[in-house]
Amino acid sequence: MHELSIVLSIIDEIGDESEARDLHDVEVVHLKVGVFSGVDRNALLFAWELACEGTPLERSHLDIETVPLVIYCANCHQNLTPPSLYQLCCPECETPSQTIISGRELEVVSLEVAA
Amino acid sequence: MSTRIVEVRAKILKQNDLLAHALRERFQTSGVSVVGLVSSPGSGKTAFLEKLLSGLARDFRVAALVGDLATENDAARLKRATPNVRQITTGTICHLDAQMIEKALEGWQLDALDFLFIENVGNLVCPSSYDLGEELRFVMLSATEGEDKPLKYPTIFNSSDVAIITKMDIAEAADFDVTTARRNIESVRPGMQIFEVSAKTGSGMLDVFQLLHDQHAHSRETRPALQIEATQ
Numbered sequence A: 001m002h003e004l005s006i007v008l009s010i011i012d013e014i015g016d017e018s019e020a021r022d023l024h025d026v027e028v029v030h031l032k033v034g035v036f037s038g039v040d041r042n043a044l045l046f047a048w049e050l051a052c053e054g055t056p057l058e059r060s061h062l063d064i065e066t067v068p069l070v071i072y073c074a075n076c077h078q079n080l081t082p083p084s085l086y087q088l089c090c091p092e093c094e095t096p097s098q099t100i101i102s103g104r105e106l107e108v109v110s111l112e113v114a115a
Numbered sequence B: 001m002s003t004r005i006v007e008v009r010a011k012i013l014k015q016n017d018l019l020a021h022a023l024r025e026r027f028q029t030s031g032v033s034v035v036g037l038v039s040s041p042g043s044g045k046t047a048f049l050e051k052l053l054s055g056l057a058r059d060f061r062v063a064a065l066v067g068d069l070a071t072e073n074d075a076a077r078l079k080r081a082t083p084n085v086r087q088i089t090t091g092t093i094c095h096l097d098a099q100m101i102e103k104a105l106e107g108w109q110l111d112a113l114d115f116l117f118i119e120n121v122g123n124l125v126c127p128s129s130y131d132l133g134e135e136l137r138f139v140m141l142s143a144t145e146g147e148d149k150p151l152k153y154p155t156i157f158n159s160s161d162v163a164i165i166t167k168m169d170i171a172e173a174a175d176f177d178v179t180t181a182r183r184n185i186e187s188v189r190p191g192m193q194i195f196e197v198s199a200k201t202g203s204g205m206l207d208v209f210q211l212l213h214d215q216h217a218h219s220r221e222t223r224p225a226l227q228i229e230a231t232q
Helices: A003-021 A041-052 B014-030 B045-056 B073-078 B098-104 B154-158 B178-188 B205-221
Strands: A026-034 A061-067 A070-073 A078-080 A100-102 A106-114 B003-011 B033-039 B062-068 B085-089 B115-119 B136-142 B162-166 B193-196
Touching (some): A003 A041, A003 A106, A026 B003
Parallel strands (some): B062 B115
Antiparallel strands (some): A026 A106, A070 A078, A106 B003
16 A cells, blocks of 8 residues: 555645645645556545644545546547556447547645635 | 635645656766666566666666565575675565655766666556656566556556566466457557567567667767766
8 A cells, every 4th residue: 555655645745735835724635646546445545544643634525537538549539538547448439549648647636725 | 703715826746857857968968878668566576677687787787776575585586697686675665656766766866877777666646757867667567467457557657768578488278368468558558668578588679779779879869978988
């Protein structure tokens, strides 16, 4: 489980942003996590609780937007979600594709802070 | 209490990505080809690497970094092939990151090397998120692990460049169906190059050496540095 390392990176990022932009009382941290990022949503939520205990982020929570895997099919000329994470091919014509359009995201999108 | 939304739009692993990018540039200008090895524990990374190092050491200057949670055993093993080996003990951390690589390289003259191998901690999940600045990533799967390993760990197989099927000498005894394994790799990573090897008997290793020779020649040609010194 490397989600604790990921959470510590998120906390660092929030620390930098808070200092640079004078933010206090972060209530919600909005994340984008791709299904192909190698990071597990539940483990991330668990690690967040653990890492924030006793810190100024203790009352905050994570809001995770899960980004589906999308590939480009060179045969159909369109972006599509493959049948599964272990079948990287077009769901319509079954042409294999290694052109990944989305699904690897691991981003802090925004913070909700006290107004 | 009312709240407001502050846009951030930052990659969570941007520190690691930036560092990996800087390392990649350093490797390129130094003319060293860097190959990362990932696999589950016990799939034969160290035996394979031992063969690679001793085979390449005849014509090239080679080095290796090897990651484990604990012990220096792997480094001791690899030192039989080359003295340029450093162990990275991660403690409780399940993967290597770019910062560990940078630190482990301290004091090494990169332009005095042709190949650097980075053996990750045995783990098919966590290493997939961390770029180490390597030029090629080898994902390894042993004949004793079952043909469906790639399907179970699609992220790491997809984020790798080359698949190595190890322990082919005992494939038959392990009832390993290499055709199915190949099809599964192709399913999670279309177009991936696949090698079948046995570090014990040496079978298939020549093809891997050939790939590394070609890769090294290619990176030397496209190297951004001013001067390419003659190889020994």
